[in-house]
Structures are given as C-alpha cells and as structure tokens.
Amino acid sequence: MSPSPTDSMTLVAFLQAQNCSNLVASWRHPETRSDYMSAAYYQDIARILEHGKFHLAFFDDRLALPDRYGDSFRDVVENGVRAVKLDAASVLLTMGLATKRLGLGATYSTTYYEPFHVARVFATLDLLTEGRAAWNVVTSLNDSEALNFGHSAHLAHDLRYDRADEFLRVVQGHWSTWEEGAILGDKETGQFADSSRVHRLDHTGEWFKSRGPFTVPRSPQGHPVLIQAGQSGRGSDFAARWGDLVFVIYPDIEVARRSYAAFKNKVAAQGRDPRSVRIAPAVYAIVGESYAEAEDKKAAIDALVRPIDALALLSEALNFDLSRKRMDEPFSEEELQAVSGLRAILDRVITASGVKNPTLADFLHYSRRGTTDEFPTFVGSAGDIADQMEEWFTSGACDGFVLAATHMPGTYADFVLHVVPELQRRGLFHADYEGATLRENLGLSKPAAHEWKRAYGAH
Template identity: 60%
Template structure:
C-alpha cells in the first residue's frame, strides 16, 4: 500500500521558515543551544518522520532598504547557524531519523560538498540527505565574494556539472575496499579505489576521493526548484522533491506534469517522492486549533513580507510604492526565484503586479504561504489524505508555527491518526534513510 513520506521543515536560526514564529509565546528561545535541536530531533523521531531537513541561506535578508537593521530589529532570519554542525548534534540524539541540509552548487566546490555529506552519511550510519540549491539572492553572492548572483539557467547548467563531479567522487570507492588486515599489512585494495579526473566547462576535479561508501551507498538527493529549468534538473537528479503547491487542483496538475518529466528522463516516477509544504495547526478540538491559528495570524508584520520578497526576488521593495505597479522591465530584470513571478503571472494575467499584490498572492512572511490544515487530528488527517490520495503529492514537508512544540503536537496527535488509516508507516523499516524511504541502495555508477 502506498504510504506518505513526512519531512520536518527546519531552520538553524531564531525562527522557523515562518518568520513570526519566534514571537509565538510557546516558542523556545534557546535556538543557539544543542538541546534545542536535540529536542526537535527527538520530536520528529517520535513521530516516525522520515527526515528532518534544514533549509539554509548564506546571508541574512538585507536587500530591503539596502541595510540589515530592519532584519535584526524584527528577527527576520537574522541568525543562521551552520546546518551540518546542527545535524551532527541531532544525529547523536536520534537513531533512525534522516538528516538533510542545504548546500549551494553556486558558492561551494564539488569535492568539498561531496566530502561533507559523505562524512555525515558515514557517522550517522547512512541517514544523510543533501538538498541541492543554486542559491537565490545577491546577498549570498556578496558574502561569498561575488558581485552579484548569476543568471538563472546558467546556474542550473553549472549545477548539472557539479552533480556529475559529486556523484563521481561518491562512486570512487567500491564496497569492501577496506580490509584493514594487520597480518598482511593491506589496508585497502588499490584496484577498488579510483581517481575521477573530471574536466568540464565549469569544474575540474582530480581525486581520488577520501571518504568510503556509507551503509546507504551515498546520501539521498533532494531538490526544490519549480521553474522550468529547475524541474528539468530535479527530474534528472532528485530522489525527494520539495514543492510549494498552493491549491489542490494546481497541485494535481503540476504533480502529474513533473512525474511525466521524471519518466522522460528515464527514471521511475514512483521512486521520486514529491513532498508538498504544508502548515498544520492541530489541537484536541477544532475550536482550540482555530484559536491557535488566530494567535499565529497575529504574529506577522508587513516588514516581514517586504524583506523576504526583496531577498527572494533580488529587488529592493522599499523603492516601490506599495500600490504602484511594477514595469515589465523591472520584472524582467529580477534574477531571483522565477517560480514566484510565474505564479503572480498565472493569477493576474496581463495586469502588472504591485508590491501589495506580491504580499497578497505569495503571502510570503506569513503562516499562509503553504496550504493550511487546521483542526482536530481528524481534520488535519482528512486534509492530508485528500492531497495524498488524489495524487497531489507523495508526502509533506511539515512546517511549524513554533518549535519544538508544534512538532511535538503533530507527532502526538496527527501521526497516530494517519497510522490508523494506513497512510503512514507505524515504525521505521530499516536503519538507513534509503531503507525507510523504500529506495534501493545504489550500485557504483548507477547514476550514469
């Protein structure tokens, strides 16, 4: 029987992906402590989540007004810890939970990324996953020594080559290469360790790689691009795809379209899991959950939305009056997330959008920019079941109004209801993330 994949959407910072979460009266404030992340890991593992995943940026949002003062004053994702370090901490507090983090193909080198994730995969006994991004804003470029962010499709061309290098390094060691035989003095078989010697348009990387294969072969690959070029990249490489669908009908169309792309790339669509971002608000009763949702909806500020829109679209929204339409030249010049502009176009047609349109339609910075399931455990499970059963997704990226309490509530209340319906596993089936996702352990060279 087909069952859901569940992912916890995490941030190594002062808030969840919902900026206003730090203002919630039940949000823990020890977000720089190890125990904060250990508790999140334990809550997700208690709910048998497949994966705890850390989104990441390489800069705080400071495009609005060209300054970071508003970001710091309002707590708009201004604290960003290194996610690999945090995953190592979480890995020591859990045994089966998958551990995923974001690393950019634009601002890191393939050998470095390959080694970081292969090491994490080894020390967590095969539970690592890499969320592949090409990054999205000029703030990240400036922090990493570049004048501006590169052109969208070229970043994905570079990312394709980046993956070829990483996968090549991950395939450098055969299983059983290490024998560590003290009697013969042989540590490892030289014929089972290869040098890559890769040369391409964007990268050169020699090898040999320095990290042996893990219990799951290599880390699981995640991707979240929703532009046309991003979907093409995901169809080639990703094993889990995180999507931002905004209504059921659109989700069903886009899901079917993407699965067709996966098949066209020569891969099995049933082995690529599409997980939709959602905001659940659950309590023992619907009335109580609605009260919780009203509290959450009072937390965002307009500056949250304007700051995050400026960041993601690489345009300073402080320069545009809130109700004045952008020109087409302005829209065409933006180098940020194309999927967001495409969505605005679908909603408004030929009418040029204003900053207020972007706030109202994207709901960025609020607890509304993903579908919401609010109510009792039955209510929330009903919503999730409808999306899953009608092939709008294969699972969910569960985002929290506050942490760790929202994940503890979801694991305690919603997960048992999903399990009762046979929609979600009752326990982990294996030791590695691949085993728990139902993915085969890849043979050396299987990606080529």
C-alpha cells in the first residue's frame, strides 16, 4: 500500500533552465547533454521525473549572469558559469505538455516584477497544466540584477522582504477574486459568468496599487503552490508565513534536526499548521553498483570543478565582489555589513568557521559553493543512499529532499532507476500519484476563494 502524501517523502528535482545544473561543472561532464536550449531536453527530463513519481520539477533562477566577481562577464561566459539562462516559466509549459501529474515550479522575483504580471503568469500556467503549478518566491540577490532592470543598486535586504510581503498579499488577492462556479457558460441565456462571484482587489499599499478584477479564473487546485527558500532571520519569517514547500540548505543531519524543529515552531507561531508546510533540503545523490564505484564517480565529478565556479557564484550570492579580497584577509565589520545577498550563506560561514570575521578562504571552504560538498551528498549503492535518506526523513530532519544534479539528465535517470524502487519498497515514497493536482500530491488543502479578504488585508 502506498503511503499517504503526509507520510510519504517529498521528492523535488532541482533544475536550472541554463547550460548547467546547480553544479556549474555539470556541463563539463561527458554524459551531460548539450541540447539545453531545446524543448526535447526538458521534456525528456520531465518524463524521467514523472516515471519516478517525483512530486515537482523546480527551477531556480537569477535575472543576470553571475558577473559580480571582478565586475566582468568574461570569465563566466568563457567557463560556462551559468552563462545561458532561459525563462523558466516558458520551459515549464513545454514540460507540462509532456506530462500529466508532475508538479512544475519556477522562480520569479518580487523585487523586479509586478504582482499582477506574476499572478497572471502562474495562474495561466496552473490552468494549462490542470493544477500543477508552483511559484518559487524570491527577492533577488544582487546589483547585476538591478542594473538589468534599470536600477543603480539592489534594494537593502529587509526592504526587499517588506516589498515581498506586500507583493504576496496582492498576488494572493488576485488569485482569489474569482469564486468557484463564477463561470456559467450558458449559451441559451447568453450569460457567460456570474459577476457577483468576481471581485475587484482594490489594493493600495506602500509599494503597490492594483485594482483588478483579475483576468484568470481559479484552477483545479485553487491557486499555485508557494515555494520559499528564506533561511536568514527575516527570510525565515517570510517562509514561515507564506511557504507551502520550503527549500533549505542544511550542512548535516544534526543541524537539520535542530533547524527543522525550530522552523516548524515558527510556522506554528504564524498561526499555521506545521504539518501543512513541507521542508526539503538540497542534496546530491551519486549512485553506483557499489560504494566504491559511487566514490569513483564523485571523484571524477569533483575533478571537473574550477576555481572560477566558486568565486563567481559566491560573489553573485553575497552581492560582494570577492576579487577585492586576498585569501587570508579577514572581512571587516563594514564589509560584512555590505553583504546584502544571501545572508544565510554569511550566517552559515560564520557559524561553521567559529570566526567572527572570516577570510575569503573561510567563505570558500565553509560555503563549498560550486562543489558537490555544498549540499549533503549521499554516495553509494541504491541501498546505501536509501539508508541515508531514511535516516534524515524518519528522525525529524526533513519532510523530503530537493535533488540536485551532477550531470543531466543522468543524475535523475540513475536515481529513478535504482533509488526510487528501494524507497518504495521500504514504504518511504509513494508508488503512484495520489491525485491530479500538485496540492493533492503534496497533501495540501485547496485554499478557499475568499481567504484573501481575511488573511491578506485586501479591501
């Protein structure tokens, strides 16, 4: 018997609509396909994931090349450091056309887009995929993104979250302004819809004004699932308030257990049921016929990594040009305050190093950016990997995993062929999808149409 959605491990594929996976070196792997600008590439990945009953294919994204290091794009272009970035929502639609049950999530920024636009993009995707869409809510990271949108500098960290909170209220409001049963489609009477079941939003706030009514009716799952990845103090509060699926980075199982419990408590403090929020850390899984074979595979992958990978990605994530620092030079208090990107990385490096003012070498060593050691890496046979995943899942460290790829699409093909059947045999992972929508498959309730009036402060 297949476990219920709340008992089953959540599995998410961590994808990039670009020339490499989350691991920059993946494009250099001899088995990685090079047709990453074709629909066939993404549709083949989608079919693999759906065959393996993955809940969701989730695309990370940035709105600029990672060119903060040395304020130059030359090295990242020549070394293929996430140098090609397609629009993830468009890619998801091609994947949706090739699948029936796989959830489809894309990253869109609250910092540089408008709420009505984002609401319509994802509501449309949700309808066209019959209730399988998810939006990964981000606040963007750095000045390169700001410059692409005509701004001289990126908003300060807390201001980005102030804007994001109001952005979410507006989007959620628009998604809920069409009630169930509003569309009649009565050709005999000529009445298309019941206007008493369609509402204006009439939002006026500090950051946004948006009138409505919205132009896209509700989908079979009500509205898209919300993904969030905030782990800094303010980001964590934001995730606890809004997230349905929370993507995290935990360095090891002990930190995961502590952080998981603390975050669930934070969700409860927001007045939400902690069981309604799924927490999934990023991991790599390298599977072989034996542990020794898998170790050899990992060594071969690690040999593909170049120094520019980490330097460019870390500069991008921190919104700080690391070319200005020597390896052994500590960051001053002023410089640490100037880090305005992913504060969670800064917090993690300071905690792990035990140093108040870490050096560039500390940042590279403890962040492990651009390497397979950035996330916990499960290595070994299918049984070895299932053992490690089972320990995390059953000991209060997570509700599932976001699986990153060392090469494409081989990581997912190997995992689906070897590890998924073992997880299913142990009763840890569902044997089939529980329903037609992403919410059903994640065990999430369908939001009520008028929730927005009560919860999101709409007028």
